[in-house]
Amino acid sequence: MTQSQLVKKLAEGLEVSNKVAKAFVTNYAAIAVAETKKTGVFVLPGLGRLVRVERKARMGRNPATGEAIKIPAKKVVKFRVAKAVKDAIVPPKKK
Numbered sequence: 001m002t003q004s005q006l007v008k009k010l011a012e013g014l015e016v017s018n019k020v021a022k023a024f025v026t027n028y029a030a031i032a033v034a035e036t037k038k039t040g041v042f043v044l045p046g047l048g049r050l051v052r053v054e055r056k057a058r059m060g061r062n063p064a065t066g067e068a069i070k071i072p073a074k075k076v077v078k079f080r081v082a083k084a085v086k087d088a089i090v091p092p093k094k095k
Contacts, residue, residue, distance in 0.1 A: 007021045007022045050078075
């Protein structure tokens with residue numbers, strides 16, 4: 001789903017103009033980025049959470065040459081899906 005499709009669905013569902021729906025989506029994304037930057041976590045209610053994670057430095061291999069290389073430590077952002085969403089999309093197996 002593209003941003004414009006999301007904006008259109010929100011506008012229809014909330015009975016507001018596309019301009020208001022687009023402002024909401026843009027503002028929500030900006031808040032998510034700012035909060036994740038500041039605190040390291042942002043909860044998207046009902047969906048999951050954005051989490052900033054620090055990866056340790058490690059040894060890796062260059063796939064072309066097979067030579068060992070050092071991969072430096074870095075920060076990455078991960079999205080952790082809420083259990084309710086995961087179960088709704090992919091129901092757990094029955095035992």
